[in-house]
Amino acid sequence: MRVRWLWLALLVVALGLALAVQRGWLELPPRWDPRTPLDVRAPPDWLSGWRLWRLRRDPALCAQVLASSQLDYVSQPDSRLGTDCPLRNVVRVKAGEAALNDSFLATCSLAVSYALFEHHGLQPLAREILGQPVTSVDHFGSFACRRIGGGRRWSRHASANALDVGAFRLADGRSISLSGHWQSAGAEARFLRAVRDAACEHFQGVLGPEYDAAHHDHFHLQVGGFGVCR
Ligand SMILES: [Zn+2]
Incomplete structure (x- = not known):
């Protein structure tokens, strides 16, 4: 039972963090921000x-x-329309x-x-x-x-x-x-x-x-x- 509550608490924290990042309430360093575009190098x-x-x-x-x-x-x-391999x-x-x-x-x-x-x-x-x-x-x-x-x-x-x-x-x-x-x-x-x-x-x-x-x-x-x- 206690383990189940722990998981629930963790899930709530994770969802809260995701929401905070998505809303811009929380600034993540660019490297940790999933919205940062890929840097090839x-x-x-x-x-x-x-x-x-x-x-x-x-x-x-x-x-x-x-x-x-x-x-x-x-x-x-x-390509223009009408080709087999556009x-x-x-x-x-x-x-x-x-x-x-x-x-x-x-x-x-x-x-x-x-x-x-x-x-x-x-x-x-x-x-x-x-x-x-x-x-x-x-x-x-x-x-x-x-x-x-x-x-x-x-x-x-x-x-x-x-x-x-x-x-x-x-x-x-x-x-x-x-x-x-x-x-x-x-x-x-x-x-x-x-x-x-x-x-x-x-x-x-x-x-x-x-x-x-x-x-x-x-x-x-x-x-x-x-x-x-x-
Ligand atoms: Zn090949």
């Missing part, structure tokens, strides 16, 4: 998931967050901290995930495992108006919500590729596996060589959809 914390969830549903908030990221990009107009809230990403072999189209949501992945996963892992940063990311493309495996369901590529990445160039000129190094025994293979695991924290679906033969030479990185990480 700040170390991820327990509120990051919530902030990411919010911006994926709010185009204006997503645009604001992307503008404070390290990405160099230009906004693109929405694009909304899309940007053309030209570079991050690392250059790109080519610019790519991405929804704001995908671009934010890429920015988080590069800043908190890819670059720290390259410095830690290979002793130098990645200077260029080689990708195979993002937007493609196609269905999955010739079936009926549209691929996440059809809405610019997926990017295929094949290799990473380092400051010393080396290129670490999935086709060349995934099966090797050295630091390169360790790096690629760590990059896959880091991608799983920042994208909502990651498919690589362990998924199937079609992905032997690239990571498929997507937002939305299935939540698979292999």
Whole structure:
């Protein structure tokens, strides 16, 4: 009985705090305030998931967050009506901290995930495992108006919500590729596996060589959809 009252008291306090914050009676430091937009460069914390969830549903908030990221990009107009694969809230990403072999189209949501992945996963892992940063990311493309495996369901590529990445160039000129190094025994293979695991924290679906033969030479990185990480 006493335990039940304790829970009830805690619930009342929690609801009171939530109301006080929502009404503006209580000032929280920005870092602890759930309404503060995501800061792509700040170390991820327990509120990051919530902030990411919010911006994926709010185009204006997503645009604001992307503008404070390290990405160099230009906004693109929405598609006209009547196309099979209409694009909304899309940007053309030209570079991050690392250059790109080519610019790519991405929804704001995908671009934010890429920015988080590069800043908190890819670059720290390259410095830690290979002793130098990645200077260029080689990708195979993002937007493609196609269905999955010739079936009926549209691929996440059809809405610019997926990017295929094949290799990473380092400051010393080396290129670490999935086709060349995934099966090797050295630091390169360790790096690629760590990059896959880091991608799983920042994208909502990651498919690589362990998924199937079609992905032997690239990571498929997507937002939305299935939540698979292999
Ligand atoms: Zn793909």
